[in-house]
Amino acid sequence: MADLPLALALGAGMLAAVNPCGFALLPAYLSLLVLGDDSPGRSVAVGRALTATAAMTVGFAALFGVFGLAVQPVAGQVQQHLPWFTLVFGALLAAAGVRVLAGRRLPGMTPQLKRAPKVTRSLPSMALFGAAYATASLGCTIAPFLAIVVSAFRSGSAAGGMVLFVAYAAGMGLVVGAASLAVALTRSTAVPRLRRLGAIAPRLGGALLLLVGAYVAHYGWYELRVQDDPATADPVIDTAGAVQRALADALDAAGPAVIAALVALLLLVTLLIRRRGRTGRRVRADEPGAPERPV
Template sequence: MLGDGAFALALGAGLVAAVNPCGFALLPAYLATLVRPDDGRAAAVGRALRSTAALTLGFVAVFGAFGLVVAPVASSVQRWLPVFTLVLGVVLAAAGVWVLTGRELPGLRLLRTGSGRPLTDRWWSVVGFGASYALASLTCTIAPFLAVVVTAFRAGSVAEGVALFATYAAGMALLVGTAAVVVAVAGAGVVSRARGAGPVLARVGGGILVVAGLYVAWYGFWELRVLHAGAGTDPVVEGAAAVQRWLASAAEGLGWVGLLVVLLVVLASVGGLTWWRRHRA
């Protein structure tokens, strides 16, 4: 029988998984896609929550499959993960350049009604991004994941393993969801005050994609050099690792209670403002 400590550990591991050294640069890349010039605050919150659910699904699906199916041959699989990380970084950087030129990413384009108003995002594309996020993160996070969740399955308790897995997913979703809602609401507020800022914000997001993609590609290249050429420390990786450690420390310091409070306060504020405007109208 698992105690509360096991679930607290699973929740903490999920929180930190979102800002792991291998894939943490993908988080700002994801957040950069959430600011749209045609969104109000309520619409931005809804899209941020839907996107977080999709991203979490893709992330934990890869971890679940890897932990239960691929773990026996993990050593032979993991050596190819840096190649995927390198390719993913190049694709992200290319996507950023595409956005910088004023174009819209096809995979994140809004489906529109006949009136031209945004209806929803392509959910599957965000699930795919979450899966890519997980694959880029596996090298750094699969060990604590296996220790926390898969151990419970192997001990013969399927129910406890499922509960720990859900707790791990909840931790990851809470951190990403809080960040997504805050960024989406803040971005919608900026655009609502200055409609002309929409195209500028889109290009800022493209710039973030370029920087994140270049770092992810460099990290994958560095991992390949470590595996095959015995490379040592790298100043770019070490500098980014310092930022990652700060983010991980901040996430652990806030804990799930602090993140939940932030999320609820933002949601309540947006809900109250929306109700007030409709009541006033």
């Protein structure tokens, strides 16, 4: 496998995380890591961020894989109807935000049990969120995915296509993972401040869901209008597009190596913080007057 296609697949996956159709969903995902009901330590928060990122990446990659391989022969016809899903999905997301703003919880997909993890941050929910993220992003990202990954499968190189597919998913996971780790490491500082807001804190997540859902739905409506008139202009989409292009340009300039190094650095910081915490607890336990540790 040549290095160039592999680098292209990895870079395309990174840019897929901040594509014009679905990049607004990334803040909504990160808010789930911040606005939880508990206050875990940094190491626990980092572990949750990594597992949630993995689940979300799996859902994202699975949707792209199914669509790319199964729908590729009629991708052009299916792509014409994708804006309708984007519009409906955005409307549902906005409705969920309104529900949270009203002080009500989102309905769970499983029965609520005592001490059970919140459904909004469970691995199946994160995988479904990743699949929804991918579906909202299909209209903007399916063309490079088909050109880079699916073409390798169609050329008869199943192994090569699988390598490119994994690289594409890894690129997306790198970007989401770096953002998730950064949020997890700063969560212990942000959460106490949010706690002071009391009942307002959960509603911040609802307001973010409402804004994100409204944007996604608006983007789906914009895509439908563009199908009828390619010259259609929209100030909301133009403004958001400028932000998205800045993010995409920054990721493109950084490259996979820099993002991977950033993830490694964040993990190293987590290990150092965890070791420092253990050392501090050991010193306090050895201080005069401290309770004796059981033998």
